[in-house]
Amino acid sequence: MSKLWLKLVDELHALYSWWGTWFYGWQYKNIYIIGVTGTDGKSSTVVFTAQLLRKAGIKTAHYSSISINDGENEVNNVYKMTTPGRAGLHRFLANSAKN
Numbered sequence: 001m002s003k004l005w006l007k008l009v010d011e012l013h014a015l016y017s018w019w020g021t022w023f024y025g026w027q028y029k030n031i032y033i034i035g036v037t038g039t040d041g042k043s044s045t046v047v048f049t050a051q052l053l054r055k056a057g058i059k060t061a062h063y064s065s066i067s068i069n070d071g072e073n074e075v076n077n078v079y080k081m082t083t084p085g086r087a088g089l090h091r092f093l094a095n096s097a098k099n
Contacts, residue, residue, distance in 0.1 A: 013086075016086050016087075017086045017090075020086045020087045020089070020090035020091075021090055023087075023090070024090045024091060024093070024094035025094060030097050031093070031096060031097050033093075034049065036049075042064065042065070042082065043064035043065045043066045043082070046062050046063075046064040047062065047064060047066060047067065049062075050062040050069065059071055059099075061092075061095075061096035061099065063077075063082065063084065063092055064077065064082060065077055065080045065081060065082045068092070070092060070095040070096045070099055071095070071096050071098075071099030072099040
């Protein structure tokens with residue numbers, strides 16, 4: 001692929017991400033975000049950390065390959081993916097901030 005084409009693709013990805021942020025109202029600015037990286041144990045760490053914070057009286061939401069909790073409802077993550085994509089991530093953050 002040409003460098004121009006790759007630059008266009010990068011710009012479109014950035015634009016799509018910005019659009020998701022704008023569409024859902026920049027609500028993620030009102031919440032703290034904790035990211036967990038690594039090879040093994042990410043989902044367990046996310047769920048355990050969320051449970052610990054809830055026990056401490058802190059409202060939480062989480063997104064893992066096991067489950068998705070937006071602060072009100074928890075569902076199984078049927079796709080088993082930890083990254084929902086740009087629009088899905090912004091929708092999740094907006095719902096979590098609202099809840």
